[in-house]
Amino acid sequence: GFALVDHHRALRKGFPEVIFCQGKTAGQVAQIFKKLCCGRRSILGTRATREVFEAVREIYPDAVYHELARTIVVYRGEPPAKKGKILVMSAGTADMPVAEEAAVTAEVMGNEVKKAYDVGVAGIHRLLDKLDLIRWADVIIVVAGMEGALASVVGGLADQPVIAVPTSVGYGASFNGLSALLCMLNSCASGVGVVNIDNGFGAAALANAITQMIARANT
Amino acid sequence: GFALVDHHRALRKGFPEVIFCQGKTAGQVAQIFKKLCCGRRSILGTRATREVFEAVREIYPDAVYHELARTIVVYRGEPPAKKGKILVMSAGTADMPVAEEAAVTAEVMGNEVKKAYDVGVAGIHRLLDKLDLIRWADVIIVVAGMEGALASVVGGLADQPVIAVPTSVGYGASFNGLSALLCMLNSCASGVGVVNIDNGFGAAALANAITQMIARANT
Amino acid sequence: GFALVDHHRALRKGFPEVIFCQGKTAGQVAQIFKKLCCGRRSILGTRATREVFEAVREIYPDAVYHELARTIVVYRGEPPAKKGKILVMSAGTADMPVAEEAAVTAEVMGNEVKKAYDVGVAGIHRLLDKLDLIRWADVIIVVAGMEGALASVVGGLADQPVIAVPTSVGYGASFNGLSALLCMLNSCASGVGVVNIDNGFGAAALANAITQMIARANT
Amino acid sequence: GFALVDHHRALRKGFPEVIFCQGKTAGQVAQIFKKLCCGRRSILGTRATREVFEAVREIYPDAVYHELARTIVVYRGEPPAKKGKILVMSAGTADMPVAEEAAVTAEVMGNEVKKAYDVGVAGIHRLLDKLDLIRWADVIIVVAGMEGALASVVGGLADQPVIAVPTSVGYGASFNGLSALLCMLNSCASGVGVVNIDNGFGAAALANAITQMIARANT
Amino acid sequence: GFALVDHHRALRKGFPEVIFCQGKTAGQVAQIFKKLCCGRRSILGTRATREVFEAVREIYPDAVYHELARTIVVYRGEPPAKKGKILVMSAGTADMPVAEEAAVTAEVMGNEVKKAYDVGVAGIHRLLDKLDLIRWADVIIVVAGMEGALASVVGGLADQPVIAVPTSVGYGASFNGLSALLCMLNSCASGVGVVNIDNGFGAAALANAITQMIARANT
Amino acid sequence: GFALVDHHRALRKGFPEVIFCQGKTAGQVAQIFKKLCCGRRSILGTRATREVFEAVREIYPDAVYHELARTIVVYRGEPPAKKGKILVMSAGTADMPVAEEAAVTAEVMGNEVKKAYDVGVAGIHRLLDKLDLIRWADVIIVVAGMEGALASVVGGLADQPVIAVPTSVGYGASFNGLSALLCMLNSCASGVGVVNIDNGFGAAALANAITQMIARANT
Amino acid sequence: GFALVDHHRALRKGFPEVIFCQGKTAGQVAQIFKKLCCGRRSILGTRATREVFEAVREIYPDAVYHELARTIVVYRGEPPAKKGKILVMSAGTADMPVAEEAAVTAEVMGNEVKKAYDVGVAGIHRLLDKLDLIRWADVIIVVAGMEGALASVVGGLADQPVIAVPTSVGYGASFNGLSALLCMLNSCASGVGVVNIDNGFGAAALANAITQMIARANT
Amino acid sequence: GFALVDHHRALRKGFPEVIFCQGKTAGQVAQIFKKLCCGRRSILGTRATREVFEAVREIYPDAVYHELARTIVVYRGEPPAKKGKILVMSAGTADMPVAEEAAVTAEVMGNEVKKAYDVGVAGIHRLLDKLDLIRWADVIIVVAGMEGALASVVGGLADQPVIAVPTSVGYGASFNGLSALLCMLNSCASGVGVVNIDNGFGAAALANAITQMIARANT
């Protein structure tokens, strides 16, 4: 076999099994899904094309495909009690696939998720309309490409931890997300952590690590 | 002599004579100031240390030094009628030298200048308090380092032309202003033009080119 | 719906509605065009392929496609009185799509537009032949790839505001427009502002923000 | 005055007042400290030289200077109840100033702080000796320069949120922290967020935002 | 002919003939294979697509294609006595093509090769399970993308020479392997040398240069 | 001794001996000058501080120091017949040290040198005033920092070979000469070759290689 | 029409008409070829695909296509007397398209051209076998990708002007030619000028500018 | 104490204790030297200034300072039997500090070291004069800045493992060693591994790891 599947780490983390589908053939992904089929935990596939999904569906007919998020989920076990409240915000329409990847991941990991999309800073009133949502959240994920300024503004408005996801949306001097990445790393607001460009999954995993600590405190 | 002084261009532009002092010795700068002393036009020296100023004052005892802006001005001729209203905004305390360079330059070129400093986006209420000033201006110069997000927010709030000046303020991944520069170039707000990092003078010169067109229309 | 359409900002700016079509499917773009159909304002789509145009034409049979500029325009309302005179210059044949995007945008926004294409600095007489046009303009947009030197030369010849648009035209060490971008940011001519690589739309929007101030002064 | 001090934001966040001293004169810093002297909240100065400290001590004789961390603290009010447990880990001796900045900040903000320094991955047993500390923590801050690999290994061992701080420690191809920064952003371990190069303060502020949510859940 | 085939260098090195197939047409590669057919030495083609292999098989029906490694081998002459023991380790599933290129190359050059794949540092126990293999080796090749941290950890555990191969696996801030490359160059473990991104062949050639020296000492 | 002085190459090239003084102590440079004292050929030291010159003058009292060019020349042998006509042009005052290094080098190598300084493209008439000089030259060296556009314009005006020298003059997005370098490499004028940033010596050496070929043809 | 054809510059330079075909449709290129058909001068098209050639052949049935060089030539007028001797050297097989572009261009411009391909420095004897060719040349064009070291070695062996052309050949840390470009710019051999990555045409045009000066001296 | 000294690793590796002195005060370095004084093993300090050395000499009066190599050695125990033959080559005079750091390190670790300095490729005969030395070596360390081409040429001449050390020697487009680094990583010669810029120590440590394997085979 060509992948040592790491059951124990996954269990320990309260995680679903996660498969990064990009760069693997539909057949390879399907095979990995098959190996994981112990039935007790959900399985999440990220960066999956519809073609990959079709191959997975052959094995798990109840697999669900989130088109925009490019994710596959095979739900298993009891739906977990909600650990925390995660708000996913995005600056523009084109950032939605990354935002949705974060949202789906956060949900599958057992969190209540709300969304505020298309609230980029060039029309600041759109953001100010969402103050209630901001107050609601335990953790906020901010997804933005181009100049990535949304993270700073949200970081200034919110006391909660903010996880910034730069996206490769843009052209020219956005340099495939470098612009947004640098902008977010230099945020003058405090309480902002950054993950890799387009890494919606990673943002949700970090948000979930936080809500898990909160849930632990709650009990 | 080591510099062909271009009188005609300066006159044509309604410009003061301008000397970029950085990288020149106090003696060299003083000599250039001397050559320009025809008495009809003001002279502006940018990026001037106090030592350079002392050398210039030997020649023009009424020369004025703007410490923070690092500029020298020798005022000559009639104070010009005000061409337009220029607002200089800056994100943080550390951006002030660049903002002041822009402000002094805009003033010497014959504009009414107002300032709104320390209004960075991490505390958005500070910016929203300045909406009256924003409405007042013909042109807005936005000076910001680190993530440079202020330009996008102001660009979204204002209909007037916005000139964004990235600064080298910051550390680490600000990469000496690269972060702010890229952020401003990728601004999703429309109506924003960018000048070189730390180029307060250039921003004011462009703002002045705009107010000059407005003044021309007014007459 | 997947996009909060921001009517008010658009109105306030005297702008057409603008849709950035790149990265959206033909269906998505058509739907957005549909939502905007209030009949009082023109609609501009940028970075549109012919396929996208065909989808839009289903909804607005009178939509116009500018092949080279890759723009769609649905003209609505009274043609606006011309606010100002905008000259679009470009260095080489390959820069024309970006130059045309700027020209179409400037026109739709209500400006008189003239063009001087293929006047790159390697044949300086071609540029010097256009001095009359340069004098005619209120604002000049300079579009150039490769070494982007045209902006500096025009900036030196003109007193008006110059908006420089670097293009990704070139190969090798042009690094997809980085070369032209840096060149323009370092322009030793004063009165030059820069927008993102290939951002013809943004240049026109800034030019229009300037002519709008001029028009306001005229009345 | 040259800085709009934002009392309200600070209060809301359960934060000390924070002053970024770098790039300011001793006199300027002292003045800002003076303005903040309302007596109810502690004041933290980061990136402070000993000279700056001496100026501050003139005003607050009980100010404390952390040499290695380059921080000044003026303790005021009741020591806050400990919100959470923060572990600060560092890879090498040279990373200690940044790690100490994080540790002092986290403590002043009201957290219990433990440290595990000099546990870089080139001697993995040093890290494995610290598993108890890792289990103890609510949040882990990992400070590393050069190849920055420590964040990935800790991220794999821990379920808690990990905040990675790249440092500019290194030479040659470390490119002033770029190497560590990229390494951390690409961490294949999940649950890792990154802050700016050398930003020990920012890491602690994010960690504190997390422990604050945990503390809120506890009550 | 369009390539001066360098027989002598190859002989001297105890090398197979090597053809870098990327960027050559199937026909060109086949022709080069043909020219090399003196029968005494094996021929290795790297970066070969299946289409290229089909063209080569027309000429050498016994040519072998390693799908994952993208290599073609035409075995000739006596199988050489094993010079040394080379361990190829890789961090993730996606690094396997590069790891396999190294493994096939090392084998064809006359070495005993063992493999330990998918032992990335985010699950450090997977690596610690391989300590016996690490002790077995004369030289260790470490293949890793993304943060490339595996090289440092192995370099710390092993006394033998470690050859690190960064891969272009990853996305966003991995910048096509730059992240892993910088990480490996900055390894704080001693005894680590780095080759070009994705250069499995080069790593094996260097490993073989080392085992050759060891073999020489043995005799 | 610490430098294998390569007499033969120097002789063959009709070159003076050349010493790159930067990064060497005054003592080291003086020692190298001493070793070269065969009396038949001139010696050129580049990047020499005045302090270095003083040390050399101890040995060669007739050594000449060109302050601006930062070069030392010890003239020996017959002044060579002039091989060719080299024009050195520069864009701004700050580019003069590099231009002078080129001029001194070209002269010592046996060429007639003329200069046209401060003819940057932002005032194109200054350049057009020099058309006679341009026609006079066999080879043209163009020295420019910031946007480096001068090379393209001269390249377009001249049929002769143009050697472009980017300088590190500028700030911000000039990135220590990168901007000018890229600009010159992307020159759309044909007949332009580029040397390293600030490499006045190298430009003159290449110009001299050309005039040497011309001189050979003349005889 | 969409291109101001610059007859005069071309004539003055003793150049063929030159068309850069990349980024233009077959139809556009054919049209430009048509416009240039005055019959007195040859026409050269670079970066032309076979499809573009087919379109040109419709108009000029005697047009010649150089497959490897990707150039089209329409020969017109008397073959010019040979101006000079140009040697084109290349490091590897993959550099041949760029080398051939240089060779064809140099020939069409009226030079005698010889070639020494596949003489990269990793087998230095291959290069040393070509010393006679090196001595033969008036100007040497060196084409190399990857580490680009050939330019330095040839520059050290030759007294003639050397024009270095970095190519985008390579992978990984060759960064599309950046590696070779930097290597060539830093050549410690004197007498080396560099052109843009993959710019075989530009190298030949510069070589031709040099031979033209030599030819002028000869008459 | 601020450094967990790792005795065991050092012993296991047949290494001296090694202290990286850069960025530490003289006092700190002296303290670390003191802690290590068990008497059985030598101690090596790299990147040490003379001031640091003086502090160490207070503790170990027999400590030796290698000025050029910037290293301190405290010799202890029996001089080890020579493990292998290491040749250190360097391109230019300015590369000597790095080359000497490698040479001293290799010697202290128990190897026979020979040197061939100032053999850069621009004078290839200097290198060809050293073929006997090349044949003598078990491992070759190649130290070069600027274009770093020496590694490729030596890699082509030698069958032994070559360790390439790029240096930060150069200016302009050498970008502090980036140029040499990229050049070496792209070496088209096989059998070349690269270490960090200016990392003479690391090269010697890797060379020693190789000779240790050879020595083991010998016994």
Ligand SMILES: Nc1ncnc2c1ncn2[C@@H]1O[C@H](COP(=O)(O)O)[C@@H](O)[C@H]1O
């Ligand atoms: N979109 C994503 N971006 C980054 N990492 C991911 C992503 N999706 C999954 N992963 C990680 O990839 C691991 C699985 O990788 P693999 O074994 O290659 O399928 C999971 O454990 C996750 O930590």
Ligand SMILES: Nc1ncnc2c1ncn2[C@@H]1O[C@H](COP(=O)(O)O)[C@@H](O)[C@H]1O
């Ligand atoms: N070519 C363009 N480049 C950059 N921004 C554009 C362009 N065209 C339109 N825009 C901006 O994109 C906004 C619409 O984006 P969207 O909502 O994604 O369609 C408009 O309001 C414009 O400000």
Ligand SMILES: Nc1ncnc2c1ncn2[C@@H]1O[C@H](COP(=O)(O)O)[C@@H](O)[C@H]1O
């Ligand atoms: N995957 C690879 N990466 C880098 N270099 C390679 C690779 N495969 C083969 N080579 C080198 O390329 C040379 C052959 O190149 P070529 O003559 O273009 O086929 C061989 O001698 C090897 O040194």
Ligand SMILES: Nc1ncnc2c1ncn2[C@@H]1O[C@H](COP(=O)(O)O)[C@@H](O)[C@H]1O
């Ligand atoms: N391969 C090439 N690389 C760079 N410039 C070229 C190339 N081929 C032609 N040119 C230049 O491009 C000009 C023609 O460009 P265009 O008008 O776009 O066809 C010619 O005058 C040449 O100077």
Ligand SMILES: [Mg+2]
């Ligand atoms: Mg916050």
Ligand SMILES: [Mg+2]
């Ligand atoms: Mg606006």
Ligand SMILES: [Mg+2]
């Ligand atoms: Mg101007």
Ligand SMILES: [Mg+2]
């Ligand atoms: Mg974790």
Ligand SMILES: [Mg+2]
């Ligand atoms: Mg080791």
Ligand SMILES: [Mg+2]
């Ligand atoms: Mg020319």
Ligand SMILES: [Mg+2]
């Ligand atoms: Mg030479």
Ligand SMILES: [Mg+2]
């Ligand atoms: Mg070799």
